[in-house]
Each structure stands twice: as structure tokens, then as C-alpha cells.
Amino acid sequence: MEYKYWEHFFRIHIYTGIKYVYLVQVTFCKGSIPNRIVLFLGPFFLVQLELKALELEDYWFCSKVIVTDPEGRQWLFPCYQWLSPKKKTILREHLRQCDCVRCVSCRWSVYDSEIPHIVQVDSASGLPYEVRFSFTKEKEFQHLLLRASDHRHHNRRCLYCLLFPEYIKKHWMNDTFFGYQFLNGLNPMMIKRCSKLPNNFPVTNDMVKSALPKESSLEKEMEKGNIFLCDYSRLGGIVGNVIDGIQQYLAAPLCLLFSNPQGKLLPIAIQLKQKPEAQNPIFLPTDSKHDWLLAKLFVRNAEFNEHELNFHLLRTHLLAEVFTMATLRALPSVHPLFKLLFPHIRYTLQINIMGRKLLMSAEGIFSMSCAIGLKGMITLMRRATASLTYSSLCLPDNIKERGLENIPHYYYRDDGLKLWNIIHKFVNGVVAHYYTDRDVQEDSELQTWLTEIVEHGIPKSFHTVAELVKFVTMLIFTVSAQHAAVNNGQFDFGAWMPNFPSTMKAPPPTTKGQATADSILAALPDVKHTLKYPFGYYPEELFVEAVPLQKMEQFRQDLKALEGEIEARNKNLELPYDYLNPKNVDNSVDL
Numbered sequence: 320m321e322y323k324y325w326e327h328f329f330r331i332h333i334y335t336g337i338k339y340v341y342l343v344q345v346t347f348c349k350g351s352i353p354n355r356i357v358l359f360l361g362p363f364f365l366v367q368l369e370l371k372a373l374e375l376e377d378y379w380f381c382s383k384v385i386v387t388d389p390e391g392r393q394w395l396f397p398c399y400q401w402l403s404p405k406k407k408t409i410l411r412e413h414l415r416q417c418d419c420v421r422c423v424s425c426r427w428s429v430y431d432s433e434i435p436h437i438v439q440v441d442s443a444s445g446l447p448y449e450v451r452f453s454f455t456k457e458k459e460f461q462h463l464l465l466r467a468s469d470h471r472h473h474n475r476r477c478l479y480c481l482l483f484p485e486y487i488k489k490h491w492m493n494d495t496f497f498g499y500q501f502l503n504g505l506n507p508m509m510i511k512r513c514s515k516l517p518n519n520f521p522v523t524n525d526m527v528k529s530a531l532p533k534e535s536s537l538e539k540e541m542e543k544g545n546i547f548l549c550d551y552s553r554l555g556g557i558v559g560n561v562i563d564g565i566q567q568y569l570a571a572p573l574c575l576l577f578s579n580p581q582g583k584l585l586p587i588a589i590q591l592k593q594k595p596e597a598q599n600p601i602f603l604p605t606d607s608k609h610d611w612l613l614a615k616l617f618v619r620n621a622e623f624n625e626h627e628l629n630f631h632l633l634r635t636h637l638l639a640e641v642f643t644m645a646t647l648r649a650l651p652s653v654h655p656l657f658k659l660l661f662p663h664i665r666y667t668l669q670i671n672i673m674g675r676k677l678l679m680s681a682e683g684i685f686s687m688s689c690a691i692g693l694k695g696m697i698t699l700m701r702r703a704t705a706s707l708t709y710s711s712l713c714l715p716d717n718i719k720e721r722g723l724e725n726i727p728h729y730y731y732r733d734d735g736l737k738l739w740n741i742i743h744k745f746v747n748g749v750v751a752h753y754y755t756d757r758d759v760q761e762d763s764e765l766q767t768w769l770t771e772i773v774e775h776g777i778p779k780s781f782h783t784v785a786e787l788v789k790f791v792t793m794l795i796f797t798v799s800a801q802h803a804a805v806n807n808g809q810f811d812f813g814a815w816m817p818n819f820p821s822t823m824k825a826p827p828p829t830t831k832g833q834a835t836a837d838s839i840l841a842a843l844p845d846v847k848h849t850l851k852y853p854f855g856y857y858p859e860e861l862f863v864e865a866v867p868l869q870k871m872e873q874f875r876q877d878l879k880a881l882e883g884e885i886e887a888r889n890k891n892l893e894l895p896y897d898y899l900n901p902k903n904v905d906n907s908v909d910l
Contacts, residue, residue, distance in 0.1 A: 366396050368408040384410060397652050397861045410653065425647045427775055433701040435637045436775040438644055438668050446668055450647070483811035486894060491818040494604060497615055498576055498584035501549060503896045505805060505812045506626035507731035512722025513548035513575065514541050520573045521595050522588045526603055530577055530587040540577060544725060549574040551621040553702040555593045560692030562822065567690035569624065570617040570827040582727040589614040591827040598829040609834035613842065617827055620820045624691050626805065629703040635802040636671055639908045641776030642794050643667040649768035655753045656765065658861035659791065663798050666909035690822035709779045713793050714739045730896035731804055734885055738800045738899055741877040743792045748870035750791065756783045803904040820844055
């Protein structure tokens with residue numbers, strides 16, 4: 320095409336030296352203007368696109384710019400963003416520092432000073448076009464919300480959609496299934512090994528000896544590593560919400576569990592409040608079945624709050640928002656980290672904006688349907704943020720810190736560690752191609768990116784390639800695999816409300832022997848108060864070099880191999896664990 324024809328649409332400026340004839344190919348979405356132009360330009364180091372105002376449409380989506388010299392050599396300038404007459408878009412082909420390419424339209428805001436910061440946008444229309452949902456994706460999300468409101472949920476595992484609710488209806492009261500969920504249910508993150516009882520949980524050997532092997536004791540089982548604890552102290556002191564004029568209640572339990580010789584994890588003692596006293600009895604499996612069941616229901620309600628607000632909302636969605644903001648603000652599109660991370664962050668801001676309205680507003684779910692309410696939600700999230708550490712986000716470190724290396728049938732650990740290693744191998748292959756330790760320290764854009772994350776999310780610093788690889792592995796694992804682990808089973812484990820109650824309409828019992836079937840039913844919530852791209856797929860051609868492209872292909876092959884391994888194991892399980900099967904893991908938190 321002639322250059323004058325293109326001048327009606329936009330200007331291309333290539334910063335050059337000596338003049339040569341170059342063929343510039345600009346790829347737009349289907350149905351747009353022709354995509355080739357001959358320019359008389361010379362050696363260059365960046366491209367500036369400036370869209371002219373049009374009468375019909377003011378925005379054009381540009382995928383990439385390819386420049387070919389007379390010898391046939393090509394340079395790729397990834398774009399993958401909407402061009403607007405209101406701004407100039409500058410693209411770089413290599414790592415020359417250039418402050419002008421950052422996304423200054425993404426600004427930080429503070430939802431609460433003691434939790435991770437968020438984007439300063441109230442609706443999706445305020446986001447840059449390139450990080451908004453497409454029309455198709457937005458309609459899909461709205462369809463999912465409609466289905467969820469009708470007590471159905473998006474779930475690709477159709478067989479399991481039928482299996483889980485029926486299984487849970489039959490087994491939700493069983494101690495074996497109650498214990499199983501701490502390992503492979505919605506929230507495999509609370510349980511930790513107990514080598515010494517907390518001072519505020521005075522369980523004696525006489526209380527639990529009937530649950531332990533003969534000739535053994537609580538002390539001996541703790542020494543063997545068979546005793547585990549779930550402590551919900553972050554819920555302590557939070558006053559329940561008032562819903563429809565009715566006071567709601569929640570507890571801050573301590574739950575002791577025993578991994579028996581048969582490999583079953585069983586609850587052996589539950590205390591519903593943090594302070595030991597006469598009005599705070601320790602409930603045991605030997606108590607009446609109604610007392611024991613009511614105690615377990617309060618634990619499951621505590622699980623609801625910790626899962627939804629700490630391990631799902633805070634530790635995946637809100638951290639993903641920090642990672643996204645830092646990436647958009649600090650890294651230009653040509654930066655190798657931007658190319659590596661963009662598929663994992665692209666729609667994070669919009670899903671979180673929509674989620675805040677759905678969950679965290681005055682008319683949202685936590686205000687209208689949950690015992691914790693908005694005020695309690697903020698209190699819990701502040702406490703959870705204060706306990707957030709970098710090592711707790713790194714699965715290998717987290718497993719060691721919680722002492723869970725050897726507990727049997729912990730499929731979240733087994734599958735998660737394999738996924739972590741596959742991601743780490745891929746990230747190391749890409750990052751090591753571009754960086755030495757000195758490069759990490761001297762890359763000002765990289766250090767700015769990290770500073771943004773530290774100031775608005777989690778504390779961490781790094782100076783070597785190995786530290787950078789681990790950090791990026793943590794980031795990708797958090798927004799993909801970890802999110803899948805705590806998100807994809809919400810229908811499976813929560814569709815049967817007594818297994819995952821969002822609120823309790825009666826206070827925690829202060830004495831034993833008072834619970835009945837009717838009192839348990841009265842304590843449960845009313846019915847009205849109950850409630851992508853696949854992993855390894857990179858749709859945009861952001862990388863052009865042979866090494867990262869080869870690493871991507873190997874990454875996909877490793878994920879496929881793990882998929883087969885998990886499916887083979889699941890054939891022999893009564894209740895398959897499929898949440899970290901790579902085919903069920905999305906690239907990001909946008910579903």
C-alpha cells in the first residue's frame with residue numbers, strides 16, 4: 320500500500336539513522352484496514368504508533384508490528400493493545416530502558432490501609448482496553464453469575480458435578496470426610512502439624528485416648544508426627560452480622576486431628592472459642608452425636624470465612640491485582656517479564672472490580688448472607704494480611720513450615736509440588752535466557768516492578784537470577800494453580816449447604832448435652848442465604864526468540880504428562896482429586 324493511504328488512519332514513527340527501504344507489517348483484528356506499508360526509513364530502536372481520529376471508530380486493536388529490512392531480517396514489536404487518538408503508543412524491540420512506555424493510566428487506590436492495595440477504578444470502563452474482557456468473555460462471566468444464582472456453577476468436570484454433591488450429602492456428617500476436607504477440600508491451607516498443644520487448648524490424653532491406638536498416647540502420637548491442628552484464631556472477637564434483623568454467630572475454633580494407621584485423618588477434639596473456660600467445653604467424638612455434629616458445623620463455618628476471605632480473596636485475587644498493577648505500571652510490553660506474565664494477569668483487574676461489587680459492597684454477599692459481615696470481613700483480612708509471608712506463598716516452603724511433608728493422601732501437596740516444579744523449570748528456562756545476576760540488579764524496570772509489589776502487597780527483594788525465578792514461579796503458581804485449588808471446588812463442596820455454612824443462627828454452645836436435631840437445624844442458614852484460557856496456553860505472540868518458544872512447548876508437554884499421571888491415580892480413588900490437573904487450571908484468576 321502507499322504511505323498516503325495509511326495517513327488517513329494513523330502515523331508510524333520509527334526512530335532511525337541512515338535511510339533504507341523497510342517493509343512494515345501491522346497486524347490488526349479481522350475486518351480492519353490492510354496491513355502492509357512500505358516506508359523509507361533506516362536503522363531503528365523503537366516504534367511509535369499514533370492513531371488519527373476517525374469518523375466511525377476511534378479505537379483499533381493492534382496485535383504486532385513486524386519490520387523487515389532489505390536483507391530479509393525481521394524485528395517483532397508486540398503490541399496487543401487498543402490504539403487511541405488520545406495517546407501515542409511506543410513499542411520497543413529490545414531492552415533499552417524507556418520510561419514513556421509504562422501504563423500511567425493504572426493508578427493505585429487504597430480499599431483499606433492494612434490490606435493489599437487495588438486499582439483506582441470503580442468500573443471496567445475505566446480500565447485500559449487491552450486488559451478488559453472481550454464481549455464474549457463478559458457475556459460468559461454474566462452467564463456464570465446467573466447460573467450460580469440458580470444454585471448451579473460453571474464446572475468443566477461434568478462427571479464430578481454429579482459425583483460430589485451426592486457423595487457429600489451422604490458423608491458430610493462423617494468424621495472421615497470432615498478430616499479429608501482439610502487435605503483435599505476447598506481449603507487445604509489451614510492444617511499444620513502439632514508437636515505441642517497450644518496453651519489455650521488444654522486437651523488431655525484421657526479425653527482422646529479412645530481415638531488413639533492402644534498402648535499409645537497423645538504425646539507419643541505428637542512425637543510421631545501424627546497429630547495436626549487447625550487454629551482459627553483470626554476469627555477471635557469478631558461479632559456476628561445482623562441479617563434481616565436476626566443476629567448471626569461465628570466461632571474461632573481450635574480443631575485437633577489424628578492421622579491414624581490406616582491413613583485416615585480424623586477430628587479428635589474441638590474447642591469453639593480461643594479462651595479456655597468452663598463455658599467453653601472441649602467437644603469430643605465420644606460426646607452425643609448432636610453435640611459433636613454442632614461443634615463440627617461451627618468449624619465448617621470458620622472454614623468458610625478463612626477460605627473465602629483469606630486463602631481465596633486475599634491470597635489469590637488481591638495479590639494477583641498487585642502483581643497486575645505492578646506489571647502494567649513498571650514493565651513495557653517488550654520486557655521479557657511482561658511477555659511471560661501478561662497471559663496470567665490480563666483480565667485480573669476487571670474480574671476483581673466485578674468481584675468487589677458482588678462480594679464486598681453494602682449489598683454484596685458478605686453483607687447480606689454471611690455471619691462475618693463487612694466490618695468483620697475487614698478485621699479478618701487485616702489479620703490475614705499481617706500474617707502473610709513470602710514463604711507462605713511458595714508451596715515447597717509452605718509445606719515444610721506446616722510440617723506436612725509426610726501426611727498420607729495429601730493430593731493437593733503431591734499435585735501442587737509437581738506443578739510448582741514444572742512452572743519453575745519453564746520460568747528458569749526463559750528468565751535465564753535473558754538475565755545474569757548482574758542484569759537482575761541493574762535492570763531498573765525490573766527493580767521498579769518489585770518495588771511496586773513490595774509497597775502495595777508483599778515484602779520481598781531479590782538480587783540473583785535464582786531469586787527472580789522463584790519469585791516469578793510463585794506469582795504464576797499463585798494466580799493459576801493455587802487459585803484453581805481454592806476456587807474450582809466451590810460448587811463441589813459448597814452446594815450442600817450444611818457442609819459449608821456461610822453463617823450460623825445460634826451462638827456456639829457453652830455446655831454439652833443440649834444439642835438436638837431440631838436445634839442444629841435451627842442453627843443452619845436459611846435457604847435464601849446460601850450460596851477461560853487453559854494453563855500453558857499463550858494466545859499472543861509476545862516472544863519471538865527460539866529459546867523461550869522452545870521452553871513454552873516443553874512447558875505444555877510437561878503439563879500434559881502430569882495430566883495423564885493425575886488421571887491414572889484418580890481412577891483408583893473413591894473421591895478423585897482433580898483441581899490441580901493442568902487441564903482444570905486456568906492461566907489466571909479471571910474465572
